[in-house]
Amino acid sequence: MSIILDHVNYIYGQDTPLAVAALRDVCLQIPDGQFVGIIGHTGSGKSTLAQHLNGLLRATSGHIYFDGEDIYGKDYDMKKLRSRVGLVFQYPEHQLFEVDVFSDVCFGPKNLGLERREVELRAYEALRKVGLPDELFYQSPFDLSGGQKRRAAIAGVLAMKPEVLILDEPTAGLDPRGRDEILRQIKKLQTESGMTIFLVSHSMEDVAEYVDRIIVMNRGSVLFDDVPGEVFRHYKELEDVGLAAPQVTYILHLLKERGLDVDVDATTIGEAAETVLHALGR
C-alpha cells in the first residue's frame, strides 16, 4: 500500500512552555514494496516519524494518505490502520509479557478478533517467518537471548499480517553476527512477501547493504532522501549532523584523492573491492 506524507508537522507538548517541533514539513512518497531506511541520530525525529505512520502519534498539521485515503479523515478506522501497519519498537522487553513465546505472538491476532484456529495458525506462520526454532515456542519469552527476543517481538507484529512493517532499531544491543542475522531475515521477509519495510536506525553502515532507499532525518526535517550511493556522496554534510557514511565511503574517497580512479558510490565491501580492482586494472 502506498504512503504519502503531505507537509506533516508535529509539535511535542504543544501549548506548553516546553514545546518542541519534532517533525517539520515532512513530505514523502513511498510506493508499495520498498525497503526504506530512516536514519538519524537520537532526537532527529526518526522515531516520531515512524510513530506517525501507524497513527500512534497524530500530526499537528498536514496529511497522511494510505492508498489515497486520508488517515485523519472522519470515518477512517485507526484500529484497522494499526493492523495494516505493524510497528516493532526498539526494546522487545517492552512488549513481551505472556507465559510462553507462542501465546505472546497470539496477542496481536487475538486483538483483531479472529477465531482461535486462525490466531494460532498466524502465530505459527509468523514464528516460522522470523526463523525462531520450534523448541523455543513454548519457552518463557524472558528466557530467550537478545536476538531471539527480537525475533519473537517481530513475530508478534507479523502475526497481524501487516502490509507495512516498521522496525525501530531492531539491532540495538546485538552482537555483530546477531545484527547481520536479523537484518538478513528482514531482507528475506521483504523479498518473499513484498511488504513495504521501514528500518529506523542510527547506523548507515548497518542498513546500507539492505535498503533500496535512505531517508536521513535531522532536527525533524528530511535532510536527504535517495538511494544509498547518492546519500553517501554527502558524507561531509552527514558528519555535520552527527552521522557518518559507511567506512567504505571514506576509504574510497581517500583512494580517489590519492589518484586511484575508483567509483566512490560503492556502498558495500563487495562493490568497493570490485571498483578498486577495476581501477588497478586487474
Add this chain to the structure above:
Amino acid sequence: MLRDITLGQYYQTDSVIHRLDPRVKLGGTLLYIISLFFFSNPLGYLAAAVFLGIVIKLSRVPFRFMVRGMRAILFLMLITVVFNLFLTPGREIVSFWKLTITVEGVWTAVTIAVRLAMLIIGSSIMTLTTTPNNLTDGMEKMLRPLRVFKVPVHEVAMMMSIALRFIPLLMEETDKIMKAQIARGADFESGNIIKRAKALVPLLVPLFVSAFRRANDLAMAMESRCYRGGEGRTKMKPLVYQRRDRVAYLCLALYLAVSITVGRLVWLWI
C-alpha cells in the same frame, strides 16, 4: 500526558530559595500549610498570598510551571468547590430547582479552593527548589532522633531518593510499553472495569520485569561503588545552617505571627 505532572519535580536554577537548607524548607512548608487552616477571614489569606508571592519571586521558578502542576488535581478541586457551593446551609443568595447557593456556601467554596491552591503551590515550591537528594538528606537529619527507636532512618531516606529518581524513567517506560502494545492492537480505553483491568496485564508485566531488572542493576552498581549503608559515610553536601537559614527562620516566624494575628481578627468577618 504523563509528563505534565510537575509535583515532585526539581526545577534547575540558582536562587536564594534553592540554596536554603532543606530543613528550613521542610519546616517552613509544614508551618505554612498549618497556618492556612488557622485563618477565619480573607486578610489571613491575603497575607499568605503575599508571602507565597514573595517566595515564588525569590525562587525564580516561572509561575506557569507551578500552575501546570495543578492541572492534575483541577478536577478534584472542582468537585470540592461544587459540593461546598451547593450543600452548605445558611443564608440564601439564589435558588433554582433543588439547589441553593448560600453566603456561607460561597465563602466555604472560595476558602477551600484558595486553601487547596496555596497548599499545592506551597509544597510544590519545596520540591521544585530542592533536589530530592537534598530533601531526603533534610528528612534524614530531622528524623535522626528516631534512630534511638530502631527506625532505619538512613535506609528509608535512601529508598525515597532512589524512588524519586526512577519515577520519571518508569513513566517514560510506561508510555513506551503502552505504545508498543497499542501497536499490537491492545485497547486500554474501552470496555467495562473487568475488561480494562485485564487489558492492563500486557502493560504491567513488562513494566514490572523492567523495574526489577533496574533494581537489580542499580543494587550492583551501588555495591560496586562501595555503598554499604549509612555507617561511616561522609556527606558531599553536609547540612550546616548558614546565616541565610537563620534569616529564613526569622522571616517564617514573622509571617506566622502576622498572618495568624490578622487572619483571626474577628471584627473583619461579616
Add this chain to the structure above:
Amino acid sequence: MGIVKAADVVYEYIRRDEEGNVEGITTAVDKVSLDIAQGEFVAILGHNGSGKSTLAKQINAILNPTEGTIWVDGMDTSEEDKVWEIRQTAGMVFQNPDNQIIGQVVEEDVGFGPENMGVPTKEIWERVEESLRAVGMYAFRKYSPNKLSGGQKQRVSIAGVLAMHPKCIVLDEPTAMLDPSGRKEVIRAVRGLNQVEGVTVILITHYMEEIIHADRVYVMDQGKIAMQGTPKEIFSQVEKLKKLRLDVPQVTMLAYELKRRGLALPDGILTAEELADELQKLRA
C-alpha cells in the same frame, strides 16, 4: 604481578527449576588466566553470551570464582574483608547508563562513591571537580542526569568511578546502548583516562572499532580465551573472528577481500591510510 591477574578462573551458574532442584550447570567462564599490567589498555572482545561480562564482574568482586583465583592489586577477590578495597581499586562501569546513576544531579552522583568511602567533604568536592573535568562533563555538573544524552550519562558514570581514585577501571559494554556519536564520546573519554591519568583500562565490548587503540586484546568464546594479541594480530585473522560471531572493521574486511582476490596486501590493515599506502606501493 600485574594490577589484575586471573589464574584458571572458572565460574559456574547453577540453573534451578521452580522447586529449586538443580536443572543443570552452565560454565560461563572456563579456566581463564590473564595478567594485566598497571597502565595498560586491554580490550576483552566476545559475542553476547561468551562469558566476558561474568569475567568482568569477578574482577569487581560482585561475583566470586567457583574455581581459581583473581587478584586485584595483589588482593585475592574471595577474601571478604578486602571487598571494599578491591572495589575501590578496580572500579566498574556498567552497560545501562540509566541503571547506575544514583544521584539526581550530576555532581551528587559523582560524589556518591567518595561519600561511601568516608572521604572528608572538602576532598569530595575536589575529587568530583577533577573527575568531571577529566571526562569533559564539568559544565554539566548541576544538570539532572535525565536531561543528558546516553553518551553524556556514561561519561558521568565514568567520572563517578574515577572519583574513587581507582587504579583500574573495568567497563562492561559501556557503549552497547548508545548511538554512534555517543559511542565515540565515551571511547574518547576512556582513552583520555588511560593516556592522561594513567588508569588501567579493561574495556569489554563487541564493537570492533573500539579496540583498535588497545594495547592488547583478548577474544572470548564459550567462556574461554579464544585469541589474544595486539589489535593488528587479532584483525589479521578475519576468518577466525567471523567464526567467533565477530566482525572486523570495514577497511580490514576490504583489504582481506582484495587479498583474497589476488592483491599482495599484508594482513591486519586497520586504517584507511594504511590501505591507501599499501595500494600505492602496488601501483609503483
